[in-house]
Amino acid sequence: MPLNVISNMCFSCIAAVILSGGTYATAETFGPPKTSLRLVGQLGTAARVVDQSSDIAATELRFSPSLSAQGRVEWQNADGRQIYLDPGITVNLFPSQTDLNEARLSLFGEYRFNLTPERDKQIRLRTGIERLSRFPDERFIRYTAQGALRVRHARGRSSIYTLRYRYRDQNEANSFDGFDQNELFGSVRYAWAPPQGRVEQIAVTPYFDLRDAEGQNFSYDEFGIRVQSRYRLRSDVTLNASARAFVRDYKDVFSAVFPIERNDTRTAFEVELRKAYSLDTAFFAAVGWETNRSNIPVRDYQGVTLRLGIEVTLR
Numbered sequence: 001m002p003l004n005v006i007s008n009m010c011f012s013c014i015a016a017v018i019l020s021g022g023t024y025a026t027a028e029t030f031g032p033p034k035t036s037l038r039l040v041g042q043l044g045t046a047a048r049v050v051d052q053s054s055d056i057a058a059t060e061l062r063f064s065p066s067l068s069a070q071g072r073v074e075w076q077n078a079d080g081r082q083i084y085l086d087p088g089i090t091v092n093l094f095p096s097q098t099d100l101n102e103a104r105l106s107l108f109g110e111y112r113f114n115l116t117p118e119r120d121k122q123i124r125l126r127t128g129i130e131r132l133s134r135f136p137d138e139r140f141i142r143y144t145a146q147g148a149l150r151v152r153h154a155r156g157r158s159s160i161y162t163l164r165y166r167y168r169d170q171n172e173a174n175s176f177d178g179f180d181q182n183e184l185f186g187s188v189r190y191a192w193a194p195p196q197g198r199v200e201q202i203a204v205t206p207y208f209d210l211r212d213a214e215g216q217n218f219s220y221d222e223f224g225i226r227v228q229s230r231y232r233l234r235s236d237v238t239l240n241a242s243a244r245a246f247v248r249d250y251k252d253v254f255s256a257v258f259p260i261e262r263n264d265t266r267t268a269f270e271v272e273l274r275k276a277y278s279l280d281t282a283f284f285a286a287v288g289w290e291t292n293r294s295n296i297p298v299r300d301y302q303g304v305t306l307r308l309g310i311e312v313t314l315r
Contacts, residue, residue: 030075030083035315038070042309046092047290047301048100056257058298061290061305062100066092080119084110086128099134106130108144124148137174143167156193162186178215185209200230200238209246216252217262223247224266236276240286243269254296262299266292270305280313 046064051057068090076082086108094100108128115121126146132139146164153159163186170179187207193200209222224246231239250262270288277283284307291302 030077030081032075034074036072036074037314038068038072039312039314040066040068040070040309042066042284042307044286044307044309045303045305046094047292048094048097050097050100056298059292059301061301061303062094062096064092064094066090080112080114080122082110082112084108084112086110102132102134102139104130104132120152122150124150134174138171139175140168140170140179142169156195158191160187160189160191162189179213179218181211181213181218183209183211198232200232201228203228217250217254219251220248220262221251222249238274238276240272240274241270242272243267254299258296258298260295262294262296264292264294264299266290268305270307272307280315282311284309284311 043063043065045061046066047059048062048064049057050060050062068088070088071086073085074082086106088104088106088108090104092100092102106128107130108126110124110126112122112124115123124147126144126148128144129141130144131141144164144166146162148160148162151159151161164184166183166185168179168181168183170176170181172179185207187205189203189205191201191203194202203226205226205228207224207226209224211218211220211222213219224244226242226244228242229240231241233239245267246265248264248266252261253259254262268288268290270286272284272286274282274284286305286307288305289302290305292300294300
């Protein structure tokens with residue numbers, strides 16, 4: 001699909017959401033807008049590709065302070081229809097290698113409506129645009145169109161079926177050729193809340209992520225699963241655990257140095273302790289382990305992952 005068509009579609013959808021919100025929020029159908037701003041500051045680790053020589057770069061876990069601000073403007077009516085406008089910015093810093101410092105700007109719009117009077121089936125349509133830059137150079141712009149169906153079952157169970165298309169427009173002048181790509185993602189998230197005990201929720205999400213890049217060595221098929229759980233220790237303290245695993249098969253040889261098709265198998269788990277100091281403020285600390293087994297030596301890595309930070313929501 002031509003890039004100008006994709007961008008026009010995304011901008012048109014965002015504009016429709018904004019105009020719908022602005023028009024109907026003042027009408028009797030929708031109530032006044034509600035606004036919030038979620039701020040998260042953390043110290044942690046992140047996997048990045050790091051140059052080791054003139055022709056070899058390896059993936060490593062690097063220490064990375066980060067700060068994100070995610071806004072939300074929401075309109076809703078008595079029928080359960082909802083309109084969201086979500087601007088955001090995230091900054092990741094890498095003190096040991098400042099050329100990896102990056103900023104991500106995003107703007108998304110979302111419309112939700114129920115299919116039944118019981119509100120047990122809901123459609124969620126989302127679109128948006130995001131821009132990633134490495135100070136000060138732009139790396140890529142990505143356009144998103146997504147649809148989801150949420151189904152509420154009996155006894156605290158629910159499912160979310162998601163299909164998402166994204167187009168990544170790589171800035172070759174500031175990076176490299178061949179990374180423009182179409183991305184197709186699909187998932188089924190099944191969650192349930194046990195009726196008794198301290199376990200508040202368990203969720204399992206199998207998914208696929210298919211990337212078709214201009215350069216076939218960047219194209220891959222990924223299939224994986226994610227598992228999450230939340231355990232209430234006290235009224236103000238939760239213990240969150242997560243695990244994920246996927247296999248990823250690339251479509252072409254990795255490079256002239258490693259002339260074979262790349263295959264990765266990644267596993268990771270994390271345990272997070274979260275303490276709420278008020279309705280809108282929480283501190284968190286997390287530790288985990290991540291392993292990426294690859295037939296390409298410079299993409300094979302493992303190590304401890306850490307996160308420590310604070311989350312504040314302004315309403």
